Amino acid sequence: MNASMKNAERIYAITSDARWAAVVARDKSADGSFYYSVKTTGIYCRPSCGARLARSENVQFHASCEEAERAGFRPCKRCKPDRLSQQARHATIVAAACRILETEDSIPSLAELAGRIGLSAHHFHRMFKQHTGLTPREYAASRRDERLRNTLAAKDATVTEAIFEAGYHSSGRFYANADAALGMAPARYRKGGAGAQIRFAIGQCSLGAILVAQSERGICAILMDDDPVTLARDLQDRFPHAELIGDDKDFEQLIAKVIGFVELPRIGLALPLDIRGTVFQQRVWQALRAIPAGQTISYTELAQRIGAPKAVRAVASACAANTIAVAVPCHRVVRIDGSVSGYRWGIERKQALLKRETEE
Secondary structure (H helix, E strand, O other): OOHHHHOOOOOOOOOHHHHHHHHHHOOHHHEOOEEEEEOOOOEEEOOOOOOOOOOHHHEEEEOOHHHHHHOOOEEOOOOOOOOOOHHHHHHHHHHHHHHHHHHOOOOOOHHHHHHHHOOOHHHHHHHHHHHHOOOHHHHHHHHHHHHHHHHHHHOOOOHHHHHHHOOOOOHHHHHHHHHHHHOOOHHHHHOOOOOOEEEEEEEEEOOEEEEEEEOOOOEEEEEEEOOHHHHHHHHHHHOOOOEEEOOOHHHHHHHHHHHHHHHOHHHOOOOOEOOOOOHHHHHHHHHHHOOOOOOOEEHHHHHHHOOOOOOHHHHHHHHHHOOEOOOOOHHHEEOOOOOOOOOOOOHHHHHHHHHHHHHO
16 A cells, blocks of 8 residues: 555544544545445445445445455456555656655745646645645755754754854854754753753642743743643653753742633633744644634644644644644644544543633
């Protein structure tokens, strides 16, 4: 099976109800993750097949084309499930473009990159953004910043060497963007946050222990767990050389505000946030903050909102990478059938947050 097919979106539950919901919605993002067959016709299809919808009692689900054919079904002539889908072909093209962007010393122009792929610039740009959530230039810049962070963390190169190894052609261009790329000065980042001050406090709410941490720029972490010690260790791992300041009575007023927001979500939380992540992650997190309390959306809908309908899996990963609970409300994202999926701080907490938001 093609690698892109193996890595197809897994946002659907293993239950028949969830997969049937994808078939009813003719959701293309589900293509490759499963197939369905119809007993009365002897045919199997992709979830997105545009054929007339069969009765649910006549439908069976299969993990692969091979499984469907072993069960005695033949491929649909309309959606051709046994052939590489358009989505898979596009994913292969985008993957090839990503390899070019990751290995080139300089970022090629859109026209040059599209020409090497064999597509028009407009068509390629649209396809790339649909699958990755980023423009080719944003993707290249994001990977360049990632190389820089990895090189600085390795501590076997000077800051200047790391800048040029990452693909920046001038240190001046990098320093103009250093704060966005690293969240702090590069020398401080290389030292694991040495010299930075992170104020924090740990309290108790109805969902267990909660830690709130604040940098010079704003709230940089809201973490939840049953064990306060685990929260403190998590914060220390994130900023191993920063100066962590606890037991600050003034800061305790801030954590009281956060706890109040957890208990009564509709009061809002107007606090500055220090949100650090890739360009794509920040786009997802910004969209999350626009979801009103008491409302939920699916990962597919969220991908559509940020203009990247093919990047459902990447959207789910960005939600999982969020470290600012409740203020960046990733708990408001659910599966396409409305069921609650995984949550960094536990499904029970996610269910509790959603319940109190809808009951108010």
